[in-house]
Amino acid sequence: MRIKRFEAKDTQSAMAMVKRELGEDAVILATRSLPSEEKGGRSRIEVVAAMDYDLDEILAAEKVDATLGAPAYGYQTVRRKTSTDNALPESIKVAVEAPLALKPPHLESHDLRIQFANLMREGVIDKPSPKSYQPEDIRSGQSKTRDKAKRADPNEVRQWRDQIVDKIQIAKQNGGKDKCPVLVALVGATGVGKTTTAAKMAAMYTLRQGLRVALLSMDCYRIGATDQLRTYAQIMRLPCEIVLRKPDLTKALARLKDKDVVIIDTAGKSPYDEAHIQELQNWFGPCPGIESHLVLSATTKKEDLKAIVSAYGALPVASLILTKLDETRAYAGLCQQVVASSLPVSYLSTGQRVPEDFLVASKGFLDTLFKQGWDAAAPYLAAKFQ
Numbered sequence: 001m002r003i004k005r006f007e008a009k010d011t012q013s014a015m016a017m018v019k020r021e022l023g024e025d026a027v028i029l030a031t032r033s034l035p036s037e038e039k040g041g042r043s044r045i046e047v048v049a050a051m052d053y054d055l056d057e058i059l060a061a062e063k064v065d066a067t068l069g070a071p072a073y074g075y076q077t078v079r080r081k082t083s084t085d086n087a088l089p090e091s092i093k094v095a096v097e098a099p100l101a102l103k104p105p106h107l108e109s110h111d112l113r114i115q116f117a118n119l120m121r122e123g124v125i126d127k128p129s130p131k132s133y134q135p136e137d138i139r140s141g142q143s144k145t146r147d148k149a150k151r152a153d154p155n156e157v158r159q160w161r162d163q164i165v166d167k168i169q170i171a172k173q174n175g176g177k178d179k180c181p182v183l184v185a186l187v188g189a190t191g192v193g194k195t196t197t198a199a200k201m202a203a204m205y206t207l208r209q210g211l212r213v214a215l216l217s218m219d220c221y222r223i224g225a226t227d228q229l230r231t232y233a234q235i236m237r238l239p240c241e242i243v244l245r246k247p248d249l250t251k252a253l254a255r256l257k258d259k260d261v262v263i264i265d266t267a268g269k270s271p272y273d274e275a276h277i278q279e280l281q282n283w284f285g286p287c288p289g290i291e292s293h294l295v296l297s298a299t300t301k302k303e304d305l306k307a308i309v310s311a312y313g314a315l316p317v318a319s320l321i322l323t324k325l326d327e328t329r330a331y332a333g334l335c336q337q338v339v340a341s342s343l344p345v346s347y348l349s350t351g352q353r354v355p356e357d358f359l360v361a362s363k364g365f366l367d368t369l370f371k372q373g374w375d376a377a378a379p380y381l382a383a384k385f386q
Contacts, residue, residue, distance in 0.1 A: 008044065194295050296321070
């Protein structure tokens with residue numbers, strides 16, 4: 001891991017330096033304001049960023065033993081490829097070096113396969129027949145499972161599916177234009193489309209409903225995320241605030257108090273990162289008016305959807321926003337998790353176009369999509385966006 005400190009006159013300049021020096025995938029570790037060295041001068045911004053080395057590239061360069069298939073792991077190898085090794089803290093060294101000191105499990109299994117192959121070739125053990133890989137009880141159990149699946153009544157399956165779909169709730173829409181702005185925070189895992197969804201939502205409120213909208217980014221981890229949201233804001237001529245520290249959020253919302261809707265784009269992280277959820281709670285704590293809307297991608301696996309809903313439930317969450325509905329044709333897992341969450345669905349995203357591929361959730365569309373599939377729901381979208 002390469003860690004570097006950047007100092008600039010403002011946040012935008014510091015981010016540009018990070019992007020130029022470490023690339024698009026750099027991770028922001030910390031930011032802070034520095035007092036001016038001269039009396040009456042302007043304060044400066046310090047950003048600490050890091051960039052991971054490509055461990056796959058390092059491992060590919062190692063020599064593999066021809067017999068056992070074991071690479072020559074060790075600290076010496078890592079130090080030879082890491083020019084800044086001596087400058088890293090001891091904790092960072094351990095994080096980089098310790099995993100390489102262990103032999104990967106897949107190589108151990110590779111060793112066993114070689115040994116069994118040699119024994120079979122020498123006639124010490126017999127080559128197993130295909131049937132011997134599965135005990136009789138396992139084969140019979142699988143056969144029973146297949147028979148049971150064949151006997152399933154399609155009508156009963158459809159009836160069960162329809163009952164699940166009918167339990168989906170639709171969120172009530174807040175019209176805005178109150179004394180206080182509606183504060184909408186988009187939260188969720190990495191890669192679900194929060195930034196694009198924020199732009200689509202802003203366009204919908206601005207162009208279709210004529211509301212005064214502002215965008216706000218809290219994504220200080222992913223290089224380029226703030227630039228993307230700022231570009232959308234410039235195209236739609238909307239104000240855009242960039243918040244990198246917890247106290248800045250309250251100040252930014254105070255500056256936007258004359259707006260009808262403020263859309264907050266947050267950083268995406270793993271749902272298994274409990275520190276990230278706690279961080280969001282700490283940031284939103286002083287601003288009780290913020291409504292968290294959980295963004296779920298239709299392409300996410302069922303098990304991961306369940307983990308995401310459970311993790312972000314601590315915020316709490318006001319509604320669900322379903323994205324990438326056009327990128328899959330399997331909706332059973334998504335439908336089940338939506339119902340299990342007991343959360344209403346507020347918006348739907350069906351493509352990359354801004355603002356066309358975004359619509360307010362409706363019972364009719366979701367019924368068609370989940371019961372009949374994408375081909376049946378697509379004409380509804382075509383008519384909607386004409």
